[in-house]
Amino acid sequence: MEWNSTQHFWLIILCFVVAFIPRFVPLAFFRTRKIPKWFNEWMGYIPIALFTSLVVKDLCITSSYTLSVSGKAPELVAALIVFIIAYWTRSMALSVILGLAAVLVLAVFI
Amino acid sequence: MTKQVPNPNEPRWLTNLKTAMPLNISYVPIGIACGILLHAAGFNTLLTALVSLMVFSGGAQFLIASMLTINSPLLSIVIMMFFLELRYALLGSSISKYLQGKSFWFTVLFAVSLNDETYAVNYLKLSTDKKFTAQDALQIEHYALIVWTISTIIGSLVGSSLSINLTVVHFALTALFIYMIVMQMKSLLKVLIILLTIVLAIAFMLLMKSTLGLVVSTLLASFIGFFVESWIRSHYEKYKKNRLLRLFKNPAGTPEDKFDEEEETE
Numbered sequence: 001m002e003w004n005s006t007q008h009f010w011l012i013i014l015c016f017v018v019a020f021i022p023r024f025v026p027l028a029f030f031r032t033r034k035i036p037k038w039f040n041e042w043m044g045y046i047p048i049a050l051f052t053s054l055v056v057k058d059l060c061i062t063s064s065y066t067l068s069v070s071g072k073a074p075e076l077v078a079a080l081i082v083f084i085i086a087y088w089t090r091s092m093a094l095s096v097i098l099g100l101a102a103v104l105v106l107a108v109f110i
Numbered sequence: 111m112t113k114q115v116p117n118p119n120e121p122r123w124l125t126n127l128k129t130a131m132p133l134n135i136s137y138v139p140i141g142i143a144c145g146i147l148l149h150a151a152g153f154n155t156l157l158t159a160l161v162s163l164m165v166f167s168g169g170a171q172f173l174i175a176s177m178l179t180i181n182s183p184l185l186s187i188v189i190m191m192f193f194l195e196l197r198y199a200l201l202g203s204s205i206s207k208y209l210q211g212k213s214f215w216f217t218v219l220f221a222v223s224l225n226d227e228t229y230a231v232n233y234l235k236l237s238t239d240k241k242f243t244a245q246d247a248l249q250i251e252h253y254a255l256i257v258w259t260i261s262t263i264i265g266s267l268v269g270s271s272l273s274i275n276l277t278v279v280h281f282a283l284t285a286l287f288i289y290m291i292v293m294q295m296k297s298l299l300k301v302l303i304i305l306l307t308i309v310l311a312i313a314f315m316l317l318m319k320s321t322l323g324l325v326v327s328t329l330l331a332s333f334i335g336f337f338v339e340s341w342i343r344s345h346y347e348k349y350k351k352n353r354l355l356r357l358f359k360n361p362a363g364t365p366e367d368k369f370d371e372e373e374e375t376e
Contacts, residue, residue, distance in 0.1 A: 099285030
């Protein structure tokens, strides 16, 4: 089925709705209420768990949700390089740009 | 660029622009890649701009593009989108304490342009820089949104004439996430939670065959981290000296951001 622009438009509107609700509801809920201390402590572990999950998905989960790293050698090596660069420089721009450069170069050689 | 000596008379918008700059720079290649993908999936330039403004999340737009190219039905794209975006409930909750007392429309605007990257930058600033307000955070989000949208438009325009390896460019996003993980590695317990998350994320994504596995592994790992930390806090008087909770020293130092300043002054 070939989509036309009107269908694309409605897709965007629907995606906006489902993307907006989970972002807005917690913000609106806690905007006017006192947040319990335990909740804040728990939330302190959210970023690390979320970003790790996302990286795992990018590096070793295929689009059909099986575990595979075949063909991912450049990404895996580059991930290690990014990790080291991020650790030593603490620079977001350097990490991303050098990481991209690394994966481009490695994709040619591996 | 006199970052070491902050000028007190520097206008806020310029200070915020400088804070947003690393994110803006990394958004350019990712945004262009995303624009190319959307173009390949059949989006025209106007729709690309619209989706960038309304669903401001690289992951979400990559998902739309890849599901359209495999001819997924509308409903399944929207459901997948919902599960992908569900994680923002967690990010929203975790950043909500800085938005207390803000108006309804401010919250709406903030929510629309909240995503992984703007969250990471803003959370870092809000939790370490006392002068950094929610208003500044919103401005950072808008800078990122503008750069992202322009980049996707460029990608959409050059899409037909350029052939680049998109899986490679997608790595820019992965690199950004790795950077954020490194910035969060503040104690041995956090490192252990990372390792645990790797196992849980693989297990649940294979089991659930969807990005919902991401949500479950994130919830579970963060719960375990929180419980272990509370347990240590309640069982050891000198918990700040505990091997698991002791904060790491920062190897390269951070002249601009003053990481963990509050936490390290005991």
